[in-house]
Amino acid sequence: MLSSSIGIALLLSAISVSAQVNLLTDINQISRSWGQVSVYADNEEDYFGVEYVGLPDGCQIESASTLQRHAQRFPTSYIDDGVNDQQFADKLSNFTKAASGNSSVGLFTGPLSFLNGYQYIMQDTGLLTGIGAITEFQSGVSFWNRYGRTLFNASLAQLAYNSTIDNGTARPPVVIRTTSQSRIQNTQISWSLGFFGPSFRTIASPTLANWTAPFERVVIPEGGTENNTLASYDSCFNDYSALGYMGDDDIFTYLPKYLGAATKRMQKYAPSGFSFNYNDTYAMQSICAYEYNYIGMSDFCFLFTADEWAGFENTLDMEYYYDYSYGNPTGRAQGIGYLQELIARLEHVYITSSNSSVNSTIDNNAATFPLGQPFYADFSHDDIIISVLTAMSMDYFKDPPSLSQYPPNPNRHFNLANLTPFGARLITETIGCSVPDPAPVKDFRTQYTPTQYGYDADNATYKFIRMRLNNGVLPLNTIRGGGCGTANDGRVDGMCELSAFIASQATAYELSNYDFACFGNYTIANLTSGQDYDGAATMASY
Template sequence: MASSSSVAAGPTGLSYPSGFDMKASWANLSPYADALDFNVSKGFPSECELSQVHVLHRHAQRYPTQWPLDGGGMEAFAQKLANYTKRHPSKKIGTGPLAFLNDWEYMLGLNTLLPTGAATEATSGALFWSQYGRLLYRADRGDASWNASLNVYSNGTSRPKPTFRTTSYPRILESARWWLSGFFGNTGANSSYSEYNLVIIPEVDDFNNTLSATDSCPKGTEPGDNAAEAFAPTLVKDAHKRFAVYLPEDLKLDTIDIVAMFNMCPYEYATLGQSSFCALFTEKEWRDFEYFADLQFYGNYGFGSPSGRAQGIGYVQELAARLQSKVIMSSDSSINYTYDDNTKTFPLDQPVYMDMSHDDIIVSVLTALGLDYFKYSPHGMPTSVSQAPRRTFNLNQLTPFGARLFSEVWTCPKDISFKNLQPQKYKNPDLSSEPNTTDYIRFVLNNAPVPVDGLTACDGSVNGFCPVEKFLSSIPDLNKEAMYQEACFGDYNITSQVGNGQPRNP
């Protein structure tokens, strides 16, 4: 967890005396790394059978979007420099640490999944097989990768070919295929197609899709951008003064230009392997940059958004349906029941489910679950602060490139204790014939279990393990708290952050 920094701003550069790693402050643009922890013990219960894992996955490294605080701002910054050079062909743009701008070219495209992103997804799928797949499919010694002969029920009869879901957006679709190439252990990204079915749900405006919920929930995504814009002058103030010394007097950078220079670092790192922009900012400024991004997501998709719960409730409803082995025949959320009302496109009783989606969906699902760990205050996260405050909502821990939220299902014997967990699970016991077993669900975000405080039906849970029956009993209340129709289509005008992911208190 990032903390507030009381350390004086040191010299800029690629390394810092404190040992600070700037990549951990790139927020949702950070390369994937396991989360440190969310104050819950990691590990696995040795006596329990791992029955299912539901994977909600983010795409990996990509080119920027056209959003003004993202690619739109970077393109405008690049054009400003190009226009200046055109007007003053004999003049240098930068000196000192900004001298690289004299030869710099904007090399980024838009939206496309990058080769580094493909590698992140393939690695994620392979790691998932190693950690979970071999247990769920009871791989034998020497079974290093998937084999279709493992896809059988406990009585030995063949299971249907596994089905996974993605959206139609190119970077999401390609991320799904690369993840599956890793899971199925193929050395060629396209050679695993025959092993699975892939349901591709259109990602277009006004089309219900739980993996892209904002397309069908048009309201409530302004407070985060407004909060970030309010904090932006604090973010850029020192850098703006510092850079002015090395630029022509008649080349004026504005706030969005400095934000673009921040953004250029992680995007060029993902695209080119390194970036001269990375050396321009202090440790404090990188921590503030992460907070700038956190403000956007907290207020647009999290507890600070009036539709934060509503945007994530559709996936939560689908998870509940899968846990009950039920298809969904109607929708009061972002669910598209033309996909979910049949087992061809909404399969049941699979050991593994994988849905490829966006970073905002992971944030909104955590919000729809009402997990208090990620809640800041009744009034959102502050903008009138001199530096990033201490908080538990940090995007580099929640939604780095390739982020993954696992919903594990464990079948456990009576009187199980979850206090002592083992770091590695070598064998998956078969408890199908054992009497008096109980199913538990645990949420694991980027390989770190998540506390279920705030999900009241799970009160008393140890290390995040909640009885599935109790979790399912919470769904009606979570549906009410989401206020989907009012949050997504109501007659309200909320432009600042709220406290509980709703347009009003229920």
């Protein structure tokens, strides 16, 4: 009876504290507050402010390029990631081991009672998790459903890509690219299982025999100093200096601004002798995210308020803005290589020499850099997507996260949960239309067949570009210079005439100032000042 009364008292105490601070318990909302480690969810098509998201009459997508981020992974060996999490886990383990059998040392109580027997179950390997493989499989299926069906004029009830044409002729293998890193290769494998469909064929294939026959992989080395547009930091040496950690440094100056109340709250349930600090509380939020992305559950997830989760998201937004976007002098340089490849594919030209992270020995021939494929799939990292958008001067995202505001502005444009969650994908669509200025269509329309809304490939001589980020149509009219229109003129459906889009990127390399940004001898006196460098280093600035 006594133990029951004590248990009820502890529960009532926990409920009382929870009621006072309104702890967030909706895991769907929580898991969309984790920045670049958020669970994937499609953005609404108009999320980025483009109100007309339908495909116009007489138009159809004629090719699609996806820059696909890996999905859920284990933590990595960075201080603000796996290292800080491990340090908290070690601190906790050392305390509970020392306290074991010592009746004079109390226990964690209330919502932290689970810590008395807790064991940290992860390592900072950065490997793709099983849940991550599922996310990528779903992404491959989704890409087939949205693009593959119409690009390849799918037959009735066709489930996935077919490597033969209707007359029995074999299609040439599709070339897809990945880096050599384990989680990127496993991302490519999982995505390909979804798109090419060997595990749900009409005739089951238990051995998945010859399932890779429809495609060829180009594996670009990652981890050294080689050129690799899908891991461009390898060849941008200044990213390995203090410049590459500007955003990481911002995190730890922000923790006291938003975790004060949470840290005090945790301390109420801690035994004598165990002191929570800001880094510990931050680690608890991070461990929640990584455990959920590993095993789909975590007792750390329901200990924080909505504002505290918003603060957590903001730390990651500032990290990436000041490491890879306009807030870092190498931001443009790290994205310019992939942008050059994208333009080369649109112009149907090889790249025979490199002035960036492009590996011209790969991009100068049809075997490893084919032109004219109906679709392209490149498997990469979140920071590359951010840097590509920066190199493009898509100024919609030139919206620096506040280094001091708490709670942060919920309407800010640079929010990683919507930009680069696990499994993020930046898709460039080439659209053919029968008229030069097709009337925009407000609402999305499912394209059941390529010709449903009047598209005729023979008459679709007018070409446009449209881009999507996690399903949301990107506002190409915010590209600096107005080549794709502005907020006050031009198209309202995110489409930009092909030659105008290419022209809008004519100065992108010059703006990146690649050689100086990546190899120049310069320093920044105050790495956490919040200065916006427009994503580039100029000699006049240092």
